[in-house]
Amino acid sequence: MMQANHPALSRFLDRLLLRSKLNEEEQAAILGLRGQACNYPTHHDIVGQGETVDQVCLVADGMAAQFDQMRDGRRQITAFFFVGEMCDLQSIPSPTAGWGITSLTPTTVLHIAHADLLDLAVRYPAIGMAFWRDTIVDASILAKWASNIGRKDARAGMAHLFCEFGVRMENLGLGERVCFRLLATQEQLGEALGVTPVHVNRSLKALRQDYISFENRTVRIHDWGAFTAVAEFDPTYLLLKRQG
Amino acid sequence: MMQANHPALSRFLDRLLLRSKLNEEEQAAILGLRGQACNYPTHHDIVGQGETVDQVCLVADGMAAQFDQMRDGRRQITAFFFVGEMCDLQSIPSPTAGWGITSLTPTTVLHIAHADLLDLAVRYPAIGMAFWRDTIVDASILAKWASNIGRKDARAGMAHLFCEFGVRMENLGLGERVCFRLLATQEQLGEALGVTPVHVNRSLKALRQDYISFENRTVRIHDWGAFTAVAEFDPTYLLLKRQG
């Protein structure tokens, strides 16, 4: 069923407002977008790799990820998307992407037509700029991610990922930076960090000894300062200062 | 000296036209941009990490890279920029970035003011969309890069990087995909792939035995089909189909 004023739109707007300034009319225009809500089970490929799309995916519940798949089936996750985040805003100017989108947990997605979003972006340049800026945030996160994979050992990379999750979830209203629910499996974390699930387990064990607890799918960071030091975490790259 | 009609602008326009459709007026507007040409020696940080800028960098000669630096000084390169490519178009909507820009060889950069580019993007929505699309290409390359680092051994990652360089240079008119000049040092390649320079050397040695020659800073790929198979290279992610 197509419906406007879906609660996920309000979360999406909040995320945009973290970085972009939009007036009342522009905010109302975004809240008035119409979308189709779909439920997907865990491990469902919502968008296949290389597929061309005419709509975007807004996470309304659960958790999704962008991935690149090798011929042997191994995957590299290149982005996580939490509730209120848009998986493929970049598909508006570029509807064919080299990656796929998959659900990491049972997930509800609100699909919104490119045509409607493009219309908004043209009618309200501030919205167009906010959309562009939103895709840049994802690119910035990905750049930091690359150095996580390439230049840190698994323990530090994992710590950095947890710092990022904490800050992002706090900004999305999904928890505190030092305490948040994380439904990803160790295999999925490994796919993000470029290590095997076995080694994710070893790294988590090491982190639990000194810095965090991770029980009932809830991460608790005991000492934020010490933990960010291990991770070499500097939130600049999340672009949380309002720019527009 | 500020000057319009710099030859690098023509190359930049060609790159935009690979993926975006622009009419004569729009093309003329881009060619008429005014910029300041600056020369930088090798290993000069043109934009420091975390710096806020009010202009962009267009590579007019040489080669530049985006990087993220760890506290101990090690760097991860997250993008290479060849002649005609824009290093930080994304700084228009988001002037503070988490990364830096450095020269890999003696490099000439044309600096163009944000204000002028923003003016174009607002006056001509097709140009705004072309700019957005251009930043998405960089993000797409980076996503593929991440799986290179995380999910391939050094030899396959290097092969993929060379395939990408070949296709990009061919499209920029800087060589053929199977034969192109590459001025990067082995240390710089290692910073891109997340391995040490010593191991870059070992990987290159292995590739030279079977697939390529690399002398006088010129890469020759003997059998494109076999090489892309080793690299698992599929050019979809370079978004070379014209979209707008």
Add this chain to the structure above:
DNA sequence: CGTCGGTTTGACACCGGTCAAGTGACGTGG
């Protein structure tokens, strides 16, 4: 001819991959 940045090679150590076994939580069906 000497210096310097970049390349090449070898010896050795270690992080993370691989393989295998076992545990525990949970949902389903008898």
Add this chain to the structure above:
DNA sequence: CCACGTCACTTGACCGGTGTCAAACCGACG
């Protein structure tokens, strides 16, 4: 209510790719 299957987590033993350190080589350039 319990037996069972499934999925994720955990742990240990061993191995290989990559890092580290060190030395030599090489071409460009002054």
